[in-house]
Amino acid sequence: MNVTGIVVEYNPFHNGHALHARQSKIKTNADIIVAVMSGNFLQRGEPALISKWARTKMALAAGVDIVVELPYVFATQHAEVFAQGAISILKEIGANAVCFGSESGEISDFTSLSTFIKEHEKTYSTFIKEALKEGYSYPKASALAFKKLDQQHEVIDLSLPNNILGYHYVKAISEQGAQITPFTIKRTNAQYHDQEIPEHSIASATSIRETLIKKNKQLTAIEHVVPKTTYNELKNYTNMYDGFQNWEQLYPFLKYKVLTADLSQLQSIYEAEEGLENRLKNIITNTISFQQLMEQLKTKRYTWTRLQRFCLHTLTNTTKEDMSIRENTCPYIRILGMTNNGRNYMSTQKKKLGVPLISTISKLDHPFIYIESRATSCYSLGYPSSVQKKLIKEEYAHPPIIV
């Protein structure tokens, strides 16, 4: 039985994601596709456009067999931790392949890079530390360190978001001793950060979100770039929840939090470093939107993503103490949804799991679960009060979606 893992956000699911799932299946000759998907908050420190449940339905309707949640404590972190969490879940669930999209498209680039860096690990981390000291962000520092390490080596551009993730998947597989073969598919057409919807059928998730949020929920404008089932789900979603989630809806709560917390409370927030909390407090009083806040907060020293993640942890009250208990592997498997095919696989697999398999989070008492449900409470507060309760309740009681 070939089980292939993919690591996804599906924010929202679109034709490019469907293509990636199909290509992964073909390339790895997979019987089962397992998607490890971030929950309500994403790696760039943003809320998902639509809830984890709606995104799960989209994925199951378009070729994914099992959707497992990547917990908040991994999903909202830089590539290294993100990848550790995702690979540990895939290892536990019995995946024997992982297939990721990358700008490079050549798996040998990643494996040789991983081997090379392993051989020069100490030098590499010294270089990273030096670059961090000089004020560069972590991704930039890694890229610089690598360039410095070997000008001769065939370097993948590690400042590209999918390359750096790919590198860390391969690294995590090796570190965790997982029996997982890595594959990569070259990303085509849509660039990650494109903001306009193209005429052909593949668009970036960014452009889809921009269209849905800024251009007044114009669903028809994105109809040709998402599967039919996704389109219907998006339509249902706007009817049920009166719109999509985005940072602007959560901004008033962030502002409230920052203005009422004292400095020691802000300093206890994860990723509060070097007076960033002070800077946030000084700036937020004078801003009236999240966009405005971010523009004023941005400096050369910090990436937009780094700052957005700090804002997110402030919003969700995620402290350094909360994150200090993070392990490198995920301590449970939370299934968000399965097809019949996926369910058959899980019924054979579940006895072999080394960590608890949870159908609803109310079944397990773990600090990560508490952090997850707190994050979902925040997420729900961006919606009209009439549906908040439903969203919060779902977090505790929603069983996996079976299609």
Add this chain to the structure above:
Amino acid sequence: MNVTGIVVEYNPFHNGHALHARQSKIKTNADIIVAVMSGNFLQRGEPALISKWARTKMALAAGVDIVVELPYVFATQHAEVFAQGAISILKEIGANAVCFGSESGEISDFTSLSTFIKEHEKTYSTFIKEALKEGYSYPKASALAFKKLDQQHEVIDLSLPNNILGYHYVKAISEQGAQITPFTIKRTNAQYHDQEIPEHSIASATSIRETLIKKNKQLTAIEHVVPKTTYNELKNYTNMYDGFQNWEQLYPFLKYKVLTADLSQLQSIYEAEEGLENRLKNIITNTISFQQLMEQLKTKRYTWTRLQRFCLHTLTNTTKEDMSIRENTCPYIRILGMTNNGRNYMSTQKKKLGVPLISTISKLDHPFIYIESRATSCYSLGYPSSVQKKLIKEEYAHPPIIV
């Protein structure tokens, strides 16, 4: 020079308040009327309908010479602490009389009660403790203790809000050794809790607020029960701030705070006792309005006011530690506004003050100032984002209003 103090909330200023100011002036033969006024949050644990600055203008236009702020740390507390703060300000500012409205209307009732209780202080406090243990609220417990103390004595009904305040003014005068003579005026016509606007010219502040908030800002409906200047100020205010403040506008922030704070953070909040924080956390997830929350939170054990104050301190992040530094007297005098008459008086008086006189709060570094401005930040967040900055800035930089 006769200086008479009155202790007020003016939420909002109305004909009954104007009458009280005039009667106080006549009864005490006053040259100067000093109003000690609560800031943006009030004794019942509610936000003021309109900001402290707008209420100051109303007061100065209707017979008050000086408006001094009663800081949050006194203004949002039960009668004893509230009165200690107010009397200490009046003592410092050189008032030789205080004149309060009461259901009783006879000052001898208060002075004899005060003397009597002083003589039986130990027994009295034992009785209060016993009643508190039985689960009664503090006001109810005081009333019961007193009844028990002497069935024969002419008892004022201490469960009536103005009687209990009056008693504590008289008590605070005695405790602080203030050279202040207490006077009282019988409250007429409007009952404190009336909800309907009467046809005559005196209405309760409660009925005015209800009309303005619930009945869609019907200013004309309250025109005959407020001075012309108040009416114009209310009109200005709705134009400038797009409406009035009330708990419903702040409820989303309270909900956010309770859902994201962990239990130890909630336990650190002032007035979090006996698992009240747990009860709040359990209930708030399922409510969609402040009214609904309060109705579900209410038990026989706690008064509505007690619970509302706990919600307020949770909202403003006012902790037990913050309140532990509270002294029985106010450590500064913050003038919110003066008439020319009031200014002349203050210019002779200011050299004699034993505490700092502050024109803007940015001039003093004191924990109470920090608590005050944090409360104002909360208050401002209930308004549209376009005016929040103005309200927060005013708190720091607004000089006293001079008319």
